Amino acid sequence: MNINTLLKTLVETESPSHDKSAVDRVGVIVADEMRKLGGQVKVISNKETGDHVLARFSPAQPSTFDLQPSILILCHMDTVFPLGTIQKTPYREEGGKIFGPGTLDMKAGIVIALAAVESAQRSGLKRSVTLLCTSDEEIGSHTSRALIESLAKESALVLVMEGALLDGSLKTWRKGTGGFSVTVHGRAAHAGGDHQAGRNAIEEMSHQVIAIQKLTDYEKQTTVNVGVMRGGTVSNVVPEDARIEVDVRVMQPGEWERLESEMKNLKPVLDGTSIEVAGEFNRPPMPFDERMKSTFEKAKSIAARIGMELTAGGTGGASDGNFVAPLGIPLLDGMGAVGEGYHSEREFIFADSLEQKAKLIAELIEKW
Template structure:
């Protein structure tokens, strides 16, 4: 498992580098073929190709496993943040998010095949190329395959205490553009309409839409505007990250954003954006799936599963609204996502592979 993980991590695969992601895809496809999978390469023009692997003749009522091959780390990251194993931890870009999840998936399937164990239903694994940038090309495949599945396992990293991720917030973004009127800051200041000043009013209004009781947050994370300090800025833009948990919250926020009005005469506001991933609540369907998984883990492995959640999103967010049972955080245990502190606990590779194999075999 460590050898394969090292190979995958040292094959860098930032989302926007198609050739790089395809190199990982080639490795994954090759490993799947070694396990006698039916492998299909789903082509993309701008982002990496997706890899679809199937064990069994029919995917209906089967097990669907979701992995992604892309990372947030640019090419060359390995020079300053190399793959390294020390003190029971494995460090490196993409170890946790989520190349360890790929290794765990393939190892679990390999162990079942080596035992001659036939899963009670078909197994399908989808390895996507664009999860870190919104899953724009993979979403339709995820949803189509999920509709045929009886259970979906998402191989993102577990919580630090090993808990599965049974709920996730939905994620969206608003983009706001303010138009003012440019003027010379010294000679014609009065005739200008300062777009940055106007945007300052809007930033405060938008931040106030956060409602912690509803688990709704808005974060103005990027602001731009102006051309020079001696010019009254004609334009300013912001990007707003939005996280929602409760049904109807996104629609409420859309309505509030449309109500935004200029505070300064002679300025205008334009709002755009959308919900990229809907919420994944811990509802009745997911609760029943977690209860079943917990019983299997206890009976087969003698371990107690724990449930948790996060404000981050994954491809599991696309599955939950379909009414299909989904268990996320099935991957390795570690921390430091998207940073040069990213690592996994080495022993979690085998532990999580055993868990996934037990759930596939006994679901």
């Protein structure tokens, strides 16, 4: 397999999460590559979002099949970019960097995983490798979470192919994520003729926004961000409704519960207004705990034998690794390409990290 050609094909096949047929086009290419490597491929269909593609690569010696738990590699095929982004920011290689929507997050991860399997097969696969490419990671993994968890439970190690940090560090911790939407109801009235009879929902929401922002606690690594605010219709009407969307990131146990209870107890400041709060905790935190420490140390010593130095880092961003973390299965995240500019048109990877990471993963498959 030519990894650069495959990466170009995958990046140019755009795959926004909400466009099922677009994501399925990537699924077809990926399934095809898996079959070329001799994988047993299963397509798990979805109605609303793209299908998930699962492959099992069996060891060279069938007698050892299933004696050792599999290594699970997690990829996602969807991206945050709408169709047509590729026209604005085409796939291009320049000065050792590869640009294009979804290169880092995570078309490169898929290519690296396939290349690693191919390379591990060349030296004789000693244990089975399971490769799961999902379709809805960027929108919360609602249709893939159960599958990820059940495959992880029967695995010896889970590798998440999200991009590494810019300095090449793996992601050994990630914050948990959740969100709230808050709606304030006031009372509409003519801004000139009947001002006093109105109850301004935007004014009420402004009090709430300040209270909500204050729930951030940097010491506990908890952040709360009112990211979207909408309200009112036209300037000469006292606004009846206002709505905000709030992003929440937590690292420590109990923090989500603290926020949830604070949010559910928000009280209106202005008479005659009311507040509605809905919240969802999407991904639990992935802490740098004892298990993560020992998994990282083991990977580090395996990498050192092929002359690679692994370093540990972390991020407030979540991944499917967050679902695996609470299961207590050894887990390594940030195993994909090295680069930066996540979810922006600046996104790029360092071209040479494709080969390097494929080599690292092949080694982990062999030596774990």
